[in-house]
Amino acid sequence: MKFLCNYGKLLFTDLYEITMSAVYFYEFKDTWGIFELWVRNLPEKRGYLVFCGLEFAVNYLLNLHFTEEEIEFLKKHPSLSHIGDQFFEYLSGLKFTGNLYAMPEGTVFFENEPVLRIEAPIVEAQIVETALLNFITYNTSVATKASRIKYASQIDGKERKIVEFGARRASDFLSSIYAARASYIAGFDGTSNMLAGKIFKIPTFGTMAHSFVLSFKSEIEAFKKYIKYFPQTAILLIDTYDTIQGAKKVKMAGKDIKAVRIDSGDVISISKEVREILDRDGMEKTGIFVSGDLDEYKIYQFIKNSAPIDGFGVGTKLVTSDDAPYLGSVYKLVELRKGNERKKVAKFSKGKVTYPGAKQILRFEENGKFNHDLVISEDEDVKGGERLLIKIIENGNLVYNLPDLENIRNYVSKQILKLPESVKDIYNPSKYEVKFSERLEKLLALARKEAI
Template identity: 45%
Template sequence: MTPEPFVSLWPDPEALGPVTDLYELTMLAGYLAEGMGGKSATFEIFVRRLPPNRSFLVFAGLEQAIGDLSRLAFSNEQVEALRRWPAFKGLPATFFETLRRLRFEGDVFAIPEGTVVFPGETLVRVTAPLPQAQWVETFLLASLGYPTLVASKAARMVIAARGKSLFEFGARRAHGPQAGLLAARAAYLAGFDATSHVEAARRLGIPCVGTMAHSWVQSFATEAEAFEAYARVFPTSTTLLVDTYDTLEGVRKAAANAPPGSAVRIDSGDLADLAPKARAILDEQGRADVKIVASGDLDENALEELAASAAPIDGYGIGTELVTSRDAPAISMVYKLVEMEGAGRVKLAPGKKTYPMAKQVYRRRDPSGIFAGDLVARADEPAPDGLEPLLTPVLRAGCLVGRPPSIAEIRARCQAQLAALPDELKAPGSESHYPVVYSDRLEADAARLMHGR
């Protein structure tokens, strides 16, 4: 593991200031021009609604978001480029000097990574001078939305696999090279066992696995020669890809190989039919120790079906369906102003109502430890007896609070969180709704501000 407290997945983590939308910078300039630079503002991040066929989310991406936020800055080159843009024409030179010195110096409270969360709950609370708080909106949403989407998808697969090993194979299908890094991390913290992504494994200290491509088999005169050559080069850890030509004949050749390898991988076809036949061939050849790994556009529904059929598959390689979250590739995560100088702020647009004031989220469990419902309350309300507060401080005045958890600790938290989910929320097609309510004070604050507009 790296000795640094945060692992940045950016190529230049010291010049991330312009990784944002233009309107964040124009608003920043406008606040300064209007003398509002010293006003304190609180923004909150939450998810408006669950993606289709989801009953929960797993919050992820906080380590990179906070680590990069704490050193967010503009390089001199970037400032000089912005000075020449038409959007900033006429702004005083002091604005560009402000950009050179600009750092995030606010407070951040957040729900810990690996926590199961639900719509309408504050995930991150940012309190800072208004220009700073506005500046970081796009950056935070971009840092948190995709990892949360992938971790949530991964968690559904972990549940559906019923204890079978899961390997993240999605780098080549991710939406850009950095997305592959983010996806590998999100999948691992949600319960996947390893990744095929070499740089993600190196940076994050997680297990790296791999097999071979069909091109390896095609490069040799015969399938048997390809298997023999691979086993010679990698005698202690060999997974042989057996479906380049005829899958079951490939299994027979793998079973006859010396050494036979540690596993065979089936990447196509009817896995529920092929896996028992492959297992029988391996067992008949005295290869009971050789495992079967399956892959090929698998999602949580396919994993559930294979588990229900008791297919003798030991592990799964998951790529496209995970890193793209193909059935629900977007998440309605938003960043909204809730408080200015101690006064509440709301949004009243249809379908986009927000609640005012800084908030805390409390979780209730039943006597057996299963989640029973959440309460969203004002941050300054007395904590209800017996409920667990979820938001904790991570930055104070722009500085880290305490030691960030390791990825192993985040992974363990996620495992415990998934175990505490009500059973009705675990099925891939679950339409169940988890109870999230708002405190009477928040409801009264919202009503007062609505009627006052």
């Protein structure tokens, strides 16, 4: 992940983070800011979210720095040209010296629950806002989408292979890398993205393109040539000309074909006919792999209509989180600390009210299922429940063993199993209960009174 550490560069931020930091530097000496990151509202048809991107956030915080070239760029910026040299000298040596609390990566969460908290000198805490939102928002969107696709693919109790195919449709290079990782921890079996496979040790899979079939004089010649070089792993694309005719030619290419791929047409009826052809030709073990603008809704309908499909390649609608392409994630100041003084703060903008002070989340279970969450003040003594926010970085040093992808993947699987079935419904999920403690409600009322 070395190339991702380059994003520890502090210039990956918005201008107003720099201008606010300049004021903080001169006016808020020895003051710590406590910020929390959460999602205000779940997107439509989302009953939960999968927390993803923590490892990127941690690496970013541990590698924060400005280069000399970037400091010179800032000095020449029109908005900063009158700011004293002391501020730029401070920025040149800036690194993260604070604390990070967060949910373990892969934890399911719900609206208005802080997934991470930064406690640091206020400049450090403020200036990382843009990057943290970037890392967590996109990765969480894709991981959540992937978990829904995984869930839809096994509604009949049968496990099917799902591969991430989205690199060519992702918004940019980096998001394609993120998407491969996020989908894998959420339950996908691998990716077609070779770079992501190398970086994260994710299994990689591939089939063939229509261009390969078109390169040969005939479809059957293309099949035979591919099998000649890849006899154990060949997945033949059979819909370049006519899917049914393509299926009939598979037996002429060989008997032990791993699978065929269908990328177009009425998948439900075509897959049934293809299955009949393969079985009739003695190729009962040859699987059917489907791709082509798939999402959880299409896959759900395929399974509901008994389409004999063994695996899916999902790309465009995954990496863009097509039906919910953004999250209303926010990063807000909740408390100021200077020495022994603490000031819990809140905002009261219409539709954007925030609860004051650092918080913790307790999760309660009943009969092996998540029952409800309680958001409390960080220092409240409340019995029962699992505390979800744990210390990751202390005084700028990593104090938590970041799990590998396989452990995160297993953790996500267990998290999804513990969700009530109604919350996982892909069309009309029920709302999971999240409560706020009586003390938090009183703190909010007091903050509102003081603000007025």
